[in-house]
Amino acid sequence: MFKKILIANRGEIACRVAATARKLGIQTVAVYSEADADARHVAVCDEAVLLGPAPARESYLCGDKIIAVALATGAEAIHPGYGFLSENAEFAESCAEAGLVFIGPPAAAMRAMGSKSAAKSLMERAGVPLVPGYHGDEQGAEFLQQQADRIGYPVLLKASAGGGGKGMRVVDDAAAFKEALASCKREATSSFGDDKVLAEKYLQRPRHIEIQVFADMHGNCIHLFERDCSVQRRHQKVLEEAPAPGMTPERRQAMGDAAVAAAKAVGYVGAGTVEFIANQDGSFYFMEMNTRLQVEHPVTEMITGTDLVEWQLRVAAGEPLPKRQEELTIHGHAIEARIYAENPDKGFLPSIGTLRHLQTPGAVQFELGGTPAQPAAVRIDSGVRAGDAISPFYDPMIAKLIVWGADRRQALARMAQALADYQIVGLAANVAFLKRLVESPAFAEADLDTGLIERNQDTLFPPKRSVSVAALALAAVALIDDERAAAASLSGQRGDPWGHATGWRLNARYSRSLAFHDDQEKEYAPIVTYLPAGWQLAIRGIDVDVALQSRDGAKLSIRLGETSVQGTVRRDGDTFHVFAGGLHHILQYNDPLAHAGEAESEGGRSFSPLTAPMPGKVVAVLATQGQEVKKGEPLVIMEAMKMEHTIAAPHDGTVDEILYAVGDQVADGAPLLAFRAAVQAS
Structure with missing residues (x-):
């Protein structure tokens, strides 16, 4: 076994590899870019070396620099993770030339499967059905x-x-x-x-089913069953599960045999995934082979009781596979949800910013836990912590949330609860969307295909609901209690008994109006009347007595009328994030003293269609100065966070001026062109 390895990646996969290496007594070396100097993967490794500036082409994609770091630090092998150089045959060959073990398949296998065209030709000769x-x-x-x-x-x-x-x-x-x-x-x-x-x-209502394969240097090759990855948006996976719902033993055998045959055909070694597109009638076609570990590998680990990263390390060190095909069985059901910094309500637009608050459900970090028949119920693989930033340079994944259940029904319930317990403050995230998705009838009933999200728009993107009375009451109580604590502290310092913010009046009750608005700019103005033992809130024409029962930091328990309500209120300046009943409400408080004399607040900024939604590069300008365009016509295409984003005309109108050229880098919110709406006829 190796004594020291270099991890040529970042984020959750780098942390995941480091955890397994530590379990095996292997030292680890992290590499990082300037943007990742304080990243979690840097902290969990034994050593860390700076590669270069933030752009991946100047850091994580610099194979010569990575090899030089490995040699300088005494590493014997390089684990590429996934993405970046993980499927780069030239890098694998350079590692071998430098005397380093590349923890992945041979370069020849990567070349054979790295081109989708060449791989399909190979599969066609092998008799595997093709689309x-x-x-x-x-x-x-x-x-x-x-x-x-x-x-x-x-x-x-x-x-x-x-x-x-x-x-x-x-x-x-x-x-x-x-x-x-x-x-x-x-x-x-x-x-x-x-x-x-x-x-x-393009097949109608297809399912995306993939087979995990593993091969060693001794001629052994097995599969570890299937994963269903049908739930996707923009051709990227959102939810993955294993085993695939509705899979018959005969179909599993056929797909497993085909995947193993594909791996053997190219002399494969290590972890790989053979991906198939499957019709609802059970027929399937080869799609591609990923010659690396997949993001969704944890669901396979959870149902088989294996550590696939450990298998990678052992196979790369020359050991035979830890298990034979007949020794592998399926235990229970596992589901993975990808927690992303993105806004599903804005076309899944990636979000950048700082994770000002991050609270995860009770989970086992980076460990499988338990026995093959009873793994940990909830697992989180993450490369970030509270206080870390999601930058525009890399994939905006925050974490992978994985749950296990004795059956799919239990796994669904655990996933819904875990998502309800997930709290993120500081940037947009897809947690609420994932909860709606997991609880949707289509997913719950396993009515799966790659168009599930598009087919269920009304369920998954419902109209925004008004903030509940309970959430408003929690925010109001948190605000008043904060004011009371701050005033009591200040009064105590000054010896002033009249400065306590208790709302006491000599011959009358004190009432005040609190001004909140939500992220849709809807205004709420509960009137608070101070009582000897609590408050009375007038909300939407309803008068209800409220009392604070207990508070532990951000966690509150209040009495609302005859009902006890629990929730968490995370305050970020004048923004109140209320987590209650599995929902996340965002309320902006307009403090009349803090904003006295200021112009009317603009509220939360929403990006204009003619401004850059985030930092990025202009890759195409589709309009010309003076051109008359129709609503929805594409004007500019930007590339940011590995994806293209089309900026379209919000109305019929005229392009007055083009402000950036192809290749220009633009800042977040920068106006891309001057646009004049057409005059509407009266």
Whole structure:
């Protein structure tokens, strides 16, 4: 076994590898960019070395620098994690030339499967069923459109060297083909340095089912069953589970055998995933092979009682696989939810900022826990802590939340509760959306396909509800109690008994109006009347007595009429984050003293369609100065956080001025062009 390894990655996978290495007595070396100097993966490793500036091309993608650090620190092997250099055959070869073990498959296997086109050709020769499509080298736009016309719409365009949903576009008709192709090629070039694409028939209501395979250097190759990854947005996975609902033993055997055959065909070694697209009738087609560990590998670990990172390390050190195929069985059901810094209500737009508060459900961090038949109920893999920043340079994942249950029903209940207990303050996150998704009838009843989110828009994106009376009462009590504590402290320092903020009056009761508004700019003005033992709140025409029963930091228990209400109120300046009943309400308090003399508050900023939604690079300008455009017409395309974002015309109007050119870096909120709305006829 190795004595020291270098982890050539960041975030939760770097922390995950470090935890397993520590369990095996292996020392670890972290590498980091300037943006990650205080990152969690740096703190959990035994050593850490700076690679360079924040952009990945100047740090995490610099293979020569990483190899030099490994040699300088005495590391014997490099674990690439996933993403970055994990599927880079040249990097694997450079490691071998330097006398370092690359903890992954041979370069030849990566090359065979790294190109989607070449992999499909290989599978075709092996007799694995393929989706009808074009996987050749001819890349002319006219020729590709002819192929798409032949295949029949809708057609899926995919970056040949891609993965993770990057460089993928669904084209519904011939008229949209050229624009989609150009966008696909741009994103493919940016993400993978290769603009080659393939085209294939886009199946209606398909499921995405993948098989975890593992091979060693002694000729052994097995599969560890399947994962269902059908729930996706923008071709990126949102929820994953194992085993796949509705999977028959015969179908599992067929898909497992096909995956093992694919791995053996390329002389595979290590962890890999063979991905299939499956029809509702049970038929399946080879899609691609990811020659690395997958983000969703924890669900496989939870149902098999294995540590796949430990298997990676042992296999890379020359040991045989820890188990044979017949020794593997499925225990229970596991589900993984990806917690992202993003705003689902704005097209899943990534969010940047600081995690000012982070509270997770009770969980086992980085450990499988328990026995194969009874693993830990809740597990969290994360690369961030409270106080860390989500930057525009890398994927905005906050954590992976994994739950296990004796069956799918129990796993669903545990996931819903764990999401209800997850608290994030400081930036937008998808926790509430994930809870709606897990509790939706379609997911709960396993009515799965890759279009589940699009098919259930009304359920998953309901109209914003008014803030509940209970949440308003919790915010009001937290505010008044904070004022009372601050005044009592100040009065005590000055010896002033009249300065206590208790609302006492000699011959009358004191009433005041509190001004709140939510993130939709809806205003709430509860009137608070101070009583000897609490308050009376007048909210929406209802008078109700309120009393503080207990408070432990941000956790409050109040009596609201005859009901006891518990919740957590996290205060960030004048913003109150109320977590109660599994919901997260955001209330902005307008303090009349703090803002006296100021102009009317603008409230929370919402990005104009003509401004940059975050820092990024302009990759295409589709309009010209003076051009008249229609509402919804694309004007500028930006690239930020590995994704393209199209800025469209909010109304019919005229482009007065183009403010940035292709290649320019723009700041968060920067105006991209001057736009004048058309005058409406009276």
